[in-house]
Amino acid sequence: MAGTLPAAGPAAAADPQRVTVDLAASEGPVMHGANGTLYGLSDDGVPSDAALAPLKITSISQKPEGGAQHPNGDALTVSKSFFRNGGGEINVMMQDIYAKWPYEDLGIDDYLPKVDKIVKEVAADPNSDRFVYIPFNEPDQIWYNLGTSDPAQYAANRDRFLKDWKTVYQRIRAIDPDARIAGPNESGYHTRLLTDFLTFAKRENVLPQIMTWHELDSSSLRNFQGNYDNYRSIEKNLGISPLKINIDEYANRRDLSVPGQLVQWVSMFERNKVYANQAYWDGAGNLDGNVVRSNIPNGGWWFFRWYAGMTGKTVKVTPPQADTVDTLQGLASLDTARRQAQVLVGGAAGDSDIVVRNVSRSVFGRTVTATVAESAWSGYEGQHATPRVLARTKVQVAADGSVTVPLRGMRKMSAYRVVLTPAGAGSPSAATVPWSASYEAEDAAITGGQVYTQGTVSNANGYAASGTKDVGSLNQPSSKLDFTVTVPAAGTYDLTILYGNQAGTPATQKLSVDGGDPVTVTYPSTENWTYRAKKDVTVQLPAGTHVLTLAKGDAEVTLDRIDLTAAAGAPSASYEATLADISGKPSYDYSSSAGTGTGTLVLRSGDKAVFDVYAPRDGYYTVVPRASAALRLELHGEKVTAAPGKALRLYLVAGNNRLAVTAGHAGVHSLDVSGAGSTVGTLSYEGGAATLAGGARLVDSAHASAGSSIGWLGNSPTSTAEFTVDAPKAGRYLLVVHYAHNERRDNGHSYNTDIMSRTADITVGTAAPREVTFKNTWSWDDYWTLGVPVDLKEGPNKVTFGNASAWAPNLDRIELGRVIG
CATH class of the missing domain: 2.60.120.260 (Galactose-binding domain-like)
Known part of the structure; x- marks a missing residue:
């Protein structure tokens, strides 16, 4: 587990990397544009409302109603839940009306009646103004072969595409005069085509309202800024006012669900104020790898929840290396009304310093509370509890107006959030971080198995794996892994196993400690051997070194990593009110730093705060409101009055639960939630x-x-x-x-x-x-x-x-x- 503030003890072997945040260099309002998804929704209710609403998703891309490309994800069908939960706009991938991939090319005369049907259905929807038509998908590869290097062939193909673009564009507008149309929607960025396309579209009065292209390679982390700058220069040279941009497919399999990878993509899109939708590589309905089942967060979900919680304006972030693949990157925001600065960083292992400059005394005072939390990688199908707070410390603002927050022992696949708020009287509660250690499967003693490399830059569309390796082919009767572990004290330890199970049914392994009697570990199914999930069990260990053995049971299971964490009793988390979603006009009071240390949210009549509360399983939990006066809580449509400091017994569903809080006039510090999901009384x-x-x-x-x-x-x-x-x-x-x-x-x-x-x-x-x-x-x-x-x-x-x-x-x-x- 990463250790953070304060930076004390012997100096590190190497100088920490430095991320510099300049709170005085505004980039404009936080847009949340990079949280979109392609086929992230499959049905009304998949994913759940409680998983959708907190993310404030600005755009999604889905197929037309009745499209044959996939069996679900129809735009009008999923629009109900998307708009119900505050979603922005829906891109209709019109060519997904076809069944084959690449799309069968039956000619423009076959396509036009399909265009008519799609537009008529969308135009008739009550929310038609929130849909965007995308007439062509990856025309550089599909139907038109615009990527050819032969100049004559390119010119012929280009002219055919441009003619069809104009025909379809005018066909859409004839049915829906107010239609917003996006394109050309290339599979990658191509200066030649975009120059020709924009020249033609301006001349023929068929300019798209939204410019789209895809960034689907690790090199995009290096090249996107140049692509974006080049595109804006083409617009300027042609006298075209800047168009809204949506990179409507981005990232590889190895990036999805991985907070440390996602922060690299999101930071560059948010910095340039473009919209962007994660690519669809696997099963629909899980927000492209960020929701487990329908309602359970993984590490990627929590990263996007943090991103959705950024308010005010983004500010300039200078990473150690700009526009470089797989490096430490970040984004930051400043909200002067809330008196909060937030920084999200990730993408590298080791030590770093987050240096925040121009920390205004008029906003923050002379001291700040710095709160650091980690969203770790938990796999595509692995649950992630509320991100652990690693440090909460009062920090003096330096004479030059800067604050330095050290992050030590960062994990490459994790993202980290740093929140700065004014420090009031008293001392914030120190973060409690239990002992924890991780052990890679490829480093264990392997019998009857094979090490595989996954999710590297050279195999970017391979699935992510911890340390880029896992151990598979554990299909022999003798197959096993022996992990040598060392624990500091005797006691109960939580053992988390990152695994994959493509057996088509729950599969088992035998777990033993130091050769003792084995117990059965049962692993639920996953999409495939490398689609990582998590299994949590407990073990009793004396202090010292031990061998944990995972041996083949009734079917094959792929192993990636195990984590051992000292058990700390029933799960608990404190949800800070100053970081909750709000409506109305509550105020923020930082006169006290005691307790969780980020101040108090003052609710009056008409104000509301919504907390996202995680539950490891369905059942009853203890919820204690820390407030100055009585509150009204709403959960699952039920309302209850809560006295300050008095425990409530509430039923939470597995995964995310949205608890709404209102008050006549009360200062709310936090909601403290504990328990493991009791079924007593059910x-x-x-x-x-x-x-x-x-x-x-x-x-x-x-x-x-x-x-x-x-x-x-x-x-x-x-x-x-x-x-x-x-x-x-x-x-x-x-x-x-x-x-x-x-x-x-x-x-x-x-x-x-x-x-x-x-x-x-x-x-x-x-x-x-x-x-x-x-x-x-x-x-x-x-x-x-x-x-x-x-x-x-x-x-x-x-x-x-x-x-x-x-x-x-x-x-x-x-x-x-x-x-x-």
């Missing part, structure tokens, strides 16, 4: 307790909690599963559905995994049915959970699942817990 019903009709029946399942689940549910109005639940009190409950399904539709795409979601109509009592979407669980034997708020009356309640027109997921069991326990 109701639980196995699938076998349901009354089944219309062909729905129990099917054997070794990984279901009672050995069977409800299958063949739906696809008929009469096929239902009805549970009778006995509520001890009337009120709002969380209905947690344990389900599995692995429906897929192979569209023949060369690299996307076309997983499908399923829906079920859930009816509670006499209420109207509610359609709920269940994401694919990677196999029929992996059971995930989905929480649905429902209202129950005291006593018996009928809860019915069905789907009249399609198959519903298989149901293992249901649990119910009152929101206010």
Whole structure:
């Protein structure tokens, strides 16, 4: 674990790298333009509202309604959840109406009727002004071969493309006169084509309203600034006013989900105030690798949550090396109204100093509180708890107006956030960082396995791996890894295993300590061997050196890294009110630095703060508001009055939970949340307790909690599963559905995994049915959970699942817990 403030003790072997932040050099308002996604949404509800809303996503790219390129991700369908959660605009990838990749070239006469249909449907939508038409995708490679080096062939191909561009552009405008159109949407940046395209488009009055191209190579981290500057010079030379830019596909597989990689991309896009959408390399609906299942954050999600939390104006950041691949980079913001400066950095291992210059005394005073937190890489499918605060320290502003925040022992795949706020009276609580150590799989003693290299610059579209290596082919009866570890004290340790499982069902390994009796570790399925997830277990270890063995169980599992962390009791986190999402006009009071040390958010009538609270599993947690007066909390549609300092027992779903706080007049310091998800007081019903009709029946399942689940549910109005639940009190409950399904539709795409979601109509009592979407669980034997708020009356309640027109997921069991326990 990285250690930070204060910088004390012997000097490091090498001088720390330096990132300089100049708070006096404004770059303009924070735009949040680089948080977009391509096929990041697959259905209404995938990802969840609680995963979407905090990120303040400015643009997404999706296929037209009914497009054949992928089985889901239709623009009009996902627009409901996107706009509901504060989303910006939707790019409609019009050629994704076609089924093949690259798109089958049937000629412009085949394409034009499809264009007409798409535009008519979008134009009829109530939010039509929030859609952008992208008529062509990567025309330099697809249909037109504009990348040819032969000048004569290029000229012929170019002229055909420009003619078709004009035809389609005018066709769109004829149907939707106010349409916003983007292009040319090349696979990379090409000066020759853009010069010709803009010259033609200006002359023929068919200029796009948004300029788009793709940056899909590691070299983009070096070349983008030059590409951007060159493009703006072309515009200027042609007398074209600067167009809005959307780099509507960026980054490689090795970048997605990796905070230390993402910060490098986001910093350069935000600095230049362009919009940008992460590329779609895998399964739809997970925000391009940043959401686990539908609602669980990983390290990438937390990085984008930090990015969304930046307010005010961005300011100049000078990294050790500008425009260089895989180096320490950063972005920073200053909000003088909130009296906050935020810095996000990452991309390099080792030590660095964050030097913040021009720290205004009129804004911050003579001392500041510096709070440092880490968002680590947890894999594409690996959960990440609330980022740990590594340091919280009062720092004197130097005579030259600077503050230096040392970061020591940085991890290359992590991102770090530094927050500066005025320091008031008292001392902030010191951060508690438990002992932790990491051990790479490739460094273990390997029997019956093979080391593979993953996610390097030369193999940028390979999946990320810790240390760029993992150990696979652990498929022999003797296959095992022996990790030699050393712990400082006897006690309980949390063991985190980064793994991949493509067995098509939960797979096991045998874990033993120093050759003792093995215990079984079960790994849920992942997309493939290198699509990294996390498994958390605990081990008891005496002080000293030990050998932890992970040996083959019933199937092959790929191993990447293990982490050992001294267990610190039940999980807990303190969520600072001054960093919460706000509406209204609350004020910020930094007169006290005590406790979490970032001051107090003062709420008055009409103000609201929303906290993003992580839960490791579904269940009850203790929530304590630190405030000066009573607050009103809202969770899952239920409201409760909270006395200051008084504990509440609240039901949280696995992953992210949005807790809204209002008050008549109260200073809110933090929400303190602890617990591991107690199920005491919840109701639980196995699938076998349901009354089944219309062909729905129990099917054997070794990984279901009672050995069977409800299958063949739906696809008929009469096929239902009805549970009778006995509520001890009337009120709002969380209905947690344990389900599995692995429906897929192979569209023949060369690299996307076309997983499908399923829906079920859930009816509670006499209420109207509610359609709920269940994401694919990677196999029929992996059971995930989905929480649905429902209202129950005291006593018996009928809860019915069905789907009249399609198959519903298989149901293992249901649990119910009152929101206010």
